[in-house]
Amino acid sequence: MSSIVQGFTKSLAMTVLSEIGDKTFFAAAILAMRHPRRLVLSGCLSALIVMTILSVIVGWAAPNLVSRKWSHHITTLLFFSFGLWSLKDALFGDGDTEELAEVEAELDKTWKANNGAKKNSNKVDDDLKKNKQRPLFSQFFSPILLKAFSITFFGEWGDKSQLATIGLAADENPFGVVLGGILGQALCTTAAVVGGKSLASQISEKIVALSGGILFIVFGIQSFLSPVES
Template structure:
């Protein structure tokens, strides 16, 4: 529920997309406009590398903590080679995360970040309620 509410709040806090006018600007005007847009995006979106790493780590760690795949990995590690299980789990998670990142980058071309935040937050809340009710 925490990540659902946080995703919705973060999407709410995003500035609205600037509506594009139909007027054509000169090259100098377009350059100034692009420069302002880059400054705005850098100021609002990009954060320090450590903060990005911390957000990614905490999202994955707390989302995976105590779920069935973690418990299955613990059982497999107890029955098989811990190094083999750890290596397989790391590679599997790496591939799954890479697919998510590449898919997200592809979808970002067509869907706004605000919509993704709202949809992700609602999905987190639906899964939280379903888990609470014992559906999963």
């Protein structure tokens, strides 16, 4: 039971500190300004849950493909690497302004290509009317939901938080890691959809990156000092 709690706690803390101000966080926030929030939340959260489960499965299977000793050492190295990466971003990065601008530019490009020069407010009204007229089941296949899902899923693929989740699942109880990861993703995605852009502007990106870096370093030290389970 203690191993599940430890995996849950580590995964929850790591996910929250990794996802606040992340590209997918901003993408969810911007999409929610243009489309019905429940569809954006459903699409983004579904993608993150699938990604978390896949990452944990890979991490859980890793010791069966590589020796437990090597998977433990790789996990320790990942934690230290991500910790130094986050600390570097905190000390020398440009904050979230550049990342937000990049995400907005990418979404605007897609937006213009798909919708021409329509005003955002009119588009939102049209989306709301169309989705209200659809049966509940068919809304699960809404282009908006699928768009939110695909942007989030591929945005997270190979991201620092995904690789960290794989490493964490290789070293901790996978069930606890799944629960903590899903709860963390749910909290961050809900915050992004409800008021992500304004929330991100009030939270210092450097503080978040610094906290995340320290957390990863702590995980790395703990992993380094822990004996390798046979």
